[in-house]
Amino acid sequence: MKLSAFASSFVFDPRKPRFRDYRTLLDDEDEELPGLEASLEQIGEYQRRLWANRARAVLLVAHGPDTSGKDSLIRTLATYADPAGFHAWSFSRPQGAETRHDFLWRVTPFLPGFGEMVVFNRSHHEAVIAERVWPVHEPESYNWKNRYQSIRNFESHLVEEGTTLIKVWLNLSEDEHSQRLLKRLDKPRKRWKFDKSDIDGWNKRHQYQEFAEEAMAATHTEEAPWFIVPGDRKSQARAIVAAILAEQLQHLAPEYPKEDEGVLKEYRRLLAKNGVK
Amino acid sequence: MKLSAFASSFVFDPRKPRFRDYRTLLDDEDEELPGLEASLEQIGEYQRRLWANRARAVLLVAHGPDTSGKDSLIRTLATYADPAGFHAWSFSRPQGAETRHDFLWRVTPFLPGFGEMVVFNRSHHEAVIAERVWPVHEPESYNWKNRYQSIRNFESHLVEEGTTLIKVWLNLSEDEHSQRLLKRLDKPRKRWKFDKSDIDGWNKRHQYQEFAEEAMAATHTEEAPWFIVPGDRKSQARAIVAAILAEQLQHLAPEYPKEDEGVLKEYRRLLAKNGVK
Numbered sequence: 138m139k140l141s142a143f144a145s146s147f148v149f150d151p152r153k154p155r156f157r158d159y160r161t162l163l164d165d166e167d168e169e170l171p172g173l174e175a176s177l178e179q180i181g182e183y184q185r186r187l188w189a190n191r192a193r194a195v196l197l198v199a200h201g202p203d204t205s206g207k208d209s210l211i212r213t214l215a216t217y218a219d220p221a222g223f224h225a226w227s228f229s230r231p232q233g234a235e236t237r238h239d240f241l242w243r244v245t246p247f248l249p250g251f252g253e254m255v256v257f258n259r260s261h262h263e264a265v266i267a268e269r270v271w272p273v274h275e276p277e278s279y280n281w282k283n284r285y286q287s288i289r290n291f292e293s294h295l296v297e298e299g300t301t302l303i304k305v306w307l308n309l310s311e312d313e314h315s316q317r318l319l320k321r322l323d324k325p326r327k328r329w330k331f332d333k334s335d336i337d338g339w340n341k342r343h344q345y346q347e348f349a350e351e352a353m354a355a356t357h358t359e360e361a362p363w364f365i366v367p368g369d370r371k372s373q374a375r376a377i378v379a380a381i382l383a384e385q386l387q388h389l390a391p392e393y394p395k396e397d398e399g400v401l402k403e404y405r406r407l408l409a410k411n412g413v414k
Numbered sequence: 415m416k417l418s419a420f421a422s423s424f425v426f427d428p429r430k431p432r433f434r435d436y437r438t439l440l441d442d443e444d445e446e447l448p449g450l451e452a453s454l455e456q457i458g459e460y461q462r463r464l465w466a467n468r469a470r471a472v473l474l475v476a477h478g479p480d481t482s483g484k485d486s487l488i489r490t491l492a493t494y495a496d497p498a499g500f501h502a503w504s505f506s507r508p509q510g511a512e513t514r515h516d517f518l519w520r521v522t523p524f525l526p527g528f529g530e531m532v533v534f535n536r537s538h539h540e541a542v543i544a545e546r547v548w549p550v551h552e553p554e555s556y557n558w559k560n561r562y563q564s565i566r567n568f569e570s571h572l573v574e575e576g577t578t579l580i581k582v583w584l585n586l587s588e589d590e591h592s593q594r595l596l597k598r599l600d601k602p603r604k605r606w607k608f609d610k611s612d613i614d615g616w617n618k619r620h621q622y623q624e625f626a627e628e629a630m631a632a633t634h635t636e637e638a639p640w641f642i643v644p645g646d647r648k649s650q651a652r653a654i655v656a657a658i659l660a661e662q663l664q665h666l667a668p669e670y671p672k673e674d675e676g677v678l679k680e681y682r683r684l685l686a687k688n689g690v691k
Contacts, residue, residue, distance in 0.1 A: 189606040208498060215497040219489055221504060221535065225497040246523075258498065315690040322678055322685075329466040329671045336684050394606045401599055407613050408599075413592040 140362075143171065144381045149306070149363035151354040173213075173372070176379035181217025183386035184254050188222030189393050191252035194300040197382060198260045201307030202345060203338045204317035206371045207258050210307065213375045214256060214382065224249075227258040236273050240264035240284065241291055249300060261288060262304075265352040270341050285355035292361040302361040303385055305378050306353065307368035314342065416665045417639075420448065421658045426583070426640035428631040450490075450649070453656035458494025460663035461531050465499030466670050468529035471577040474659060475537045478584030479622060480615045481594035483648045485607075487584070488533050490652045491659065495531065504535040513550050517541035517561065518568055528576060538565060539581075542629040547618050562632035569638040579638040580662055582655050583630065584645035591619065 140148065187193060197214070199207045211225045226247040235243040241261050249255035259267075265284050272279065296302055309317075318339060321331040338345070353363045364381055368374045417425065464470060474491070476484045488502045503524040512520040518538050526532035536544075542561050549556065573579055586594075595616060598608040615622070634640045641658055645651045 185603075189603075208496075211498060212496055218497075219485075220492040220495075220497070220500065220502040220533075221485060221488060223497065224501055227498060256497075315685075318685060318690050319682075322681055325670050326462075326466075328673055328678070331681065333681070333684075336681070336688055339685070339690060340688055393602050396605055401605070404599055404608065404610070404613070405596075407610075408592075408595055408616070411613055411617055413595050413616060 141384050144364070144384050147364040147366055147377060147381065149353050149357050149365050151357050170373065170376045171380040171383075173376040173379055176376065176383040177213070177216045179383040180214060180379060180386060181219075183383070183389070183391055184218045184223055186391035186393055187254060187386075187389075188219055188252045190391050192299070193389060193391065194249035194251055195254040195386070195389070196249050196295070196300050196302050197254075197256045197378075198262065198302070198304040199256060199258055199307070199378075200260065200262060200266070200305070200349070201368060202309050202314060202342060203335050204314060204321065205307035205309045205368045206374055207307060209371060210375055210378055211256050211258060214379060218254065222252055223254050225256045225258060228260055228263060230263075230267065230271065231273050239287075240268075241287065248295070251299060261291070262352060262356065264288075265356075266345065266349045269348045270345050271337075281351075282355075285352070288356045289358060292356070292358065296360040301385055301389055303364070303382060304356075304361060305364045305366050305381070306349065307366055307374055309368045311342070313369040314339070418661050421641070421661050424641040424643055424654060424658065426630050426634050426642050428634050447650065447653045448657040448660075450653040450656055453653065453660040454490070454493045456660040457491060457656060457663060458496075460660070460666070460668055461495045461500060463668035463670055464531060464663075464666075465496055465529045467668050468527075469576070470666060470668065471526035471528055472531040472663070472666070473526050473572070473577050473579050474531075474533045474655075475539065475579070475581040476533060476535055476584070476655075477537070477539060477543070477582070477626070478645060479586055479591060479619060480612050481591060481598065482584035482586045482645045483651055484535050484584060486648060487652055487655055488535060491533060491656060499529055500531050501526075502533045502535060505537055505540060507540075507544065507548065508550050516564075517545075518564065525572070526577060538568070539629060539633065541565075542633075543622065543626045546625045547622050548614075558628075559632075562629070565633045566635060569633070569635065573637040578662055578666055580641065580659060581633075581638060582641045582643050582658070583626065584643055584651055586645045588619070590646040591616070 184195075187195065199210060201207055215223055215225065224247075228244065231240070231243065244257070244261045247255065247257070265281055265288065269279070269281070292302055318331075318335060321327045321335070357363045364378075366374050366377045366381075461472075464472065476487060478484055492500055492502065501524075505521065508517070508520065521534070521538045524532065524534070542558055542565065546556070546558070569579055595608075595612060598604045598612070630640045641655075643651050643654045643658075
């Protein structure tokens with residue numbers, strides 16, 4: 138996966154995996170960011186070509202603590218996408234049948250097919266982050282190292298088989314996290330998203346971040362890298378993720394399928410012969 | 415299902431099921447149409463409430479001949495939808511495992527769950543329309559009357575279990591159909607959609623329409639009605655379908671979940687106690 142200078146400045150660095158205070162905000166308010174609108178238009182255009190071609194799949198995995206803006210990020214990325222080939226899926230705490238299968242089982246039906254672009258709102262990585270804070274099974278039944286290996290193998294397999302995989306973490310400062318929790322209670326359009334478990338999430342935020350750092354260090358690979366995006370200013374976070382996604386699509390460079398001019402001519406002749414003028 | 419005067423003017427009339435020449439265009443160019451933008455905003459707003467509530471499902475089934483504008487219609491309807499709860503799925507000629515199951519089998523995994531709005535680009539109705547023109551099995555193995563009954567029972571079951579079901583047919587004149595086939599060959603962005611089978615589709619258009627009329631007459635029910643939308647002018651067709659969908663959502667009237675003020679107060683107290691200020 139080729140990375141431009143812009144995208145690579147957000148790539149997770151496993152040598153200094155502590156990102157609790159890591160670029161929560163870009164230092165300089167005026168630091169030049171690629172225009173959001175231009176990136177979204179590029180994403181829309183490439184997504185249509187991807188869909189026309191049916192040759193490659195794209196999966197963007199979005200993670201981050203509660204209130205980090207994953208939902209609104211996904212809405213933004215979808216702005217110019219064709220819903221025929223663009224799908225978003227959310228994964229929360231495993232329930233029912235999900236808990237009775239290996240942890241990759243529940244995401245596989247939702248993976249992008251060739252031609253599709255899919256965004257996961259949380260993903261199989263929950264099995265090595267949230268599940269460590271709030272275990273689904275007996276804690277002694279987990280072997281995290283094996284799970285890391287499973288994830289690396291799974292993602293390597295997907296990339297090998299034709300999926301472009303981008304993993305982003307929306308980083309949030311504690312101040313902003315707390316302000317957003319309070320706001321959720323004030324707005325009728327946001328209130329339904331508040332869940333009592335958000336309070337537990339807040340209390341265990343340090344533990345959650347630590348597990349996330351460990352998981353990212355263990356699952357950050359060249360073919361499926363993690364990007365750490367400063368999330369305190371939503372518009373900034375969206376512009377960054379959109380730019381990263383647009384750049385990756387640019388490297389992929391999907392084109393509309395080319396037709397042989399001879400074939401087109403033959404089609405026109407056939408249509409005319411059948412009364413289409 | 416309540417219908418406004420506007421929507422009901424497009425309801426299929428099974429007593430005169432010939433729609434080949436049926437309102438291909440609205441008679442009067444200036445006939446007042448509800449504004450597209452207003453309808454799309456309403457759809458977006460209701461779809462978000464539907465998703466917040468997770469109490470009802472909405473399924474819009476879009477049919478019509480090749481080039482009738484189903485894809486662009488679906489893109490338009492999605493304009494303000496939240497991709498987390500909005501999905502579009504396309505069904506073409508059954509292939510592989512799809513041909514080895516009953517004809518409803520392949521659509522069921524894609525039905526909307528509670529909270530979701532789904533649009534089908536073609537659907538289980540292909541089994542009583544296209545499949546009559548281009549049989550998948552030995553022609554003598556089909557019993558259309560049984561299939562109509564299966565569809566009525568299936569759709570009645572879905573409505574009974576909490577799905578609002580709207581079926582639209584984009585009607586196309588022969589002139590416009592032929593013009594669009596030619597255009598598909600001229601535009602690089604459209605060319606990939608052209609398939610040799612489009613020529614066969616054109617040749618068998620009368621048969622296709624006849625089977626569609628019969629199928630609609632047999633599967634038009636009060637709880638899952640068909641709407642016939644004049645499709646020659648794409649912008650008009652989109653405005654009509656958007657208005658019909660917006661009206662149905664208005665009758666459904668999803669609201670954001672209400673919270674007990676006492677519960678909200680308790681949440682605020684808990685957050686404060688946990689250091690969120």
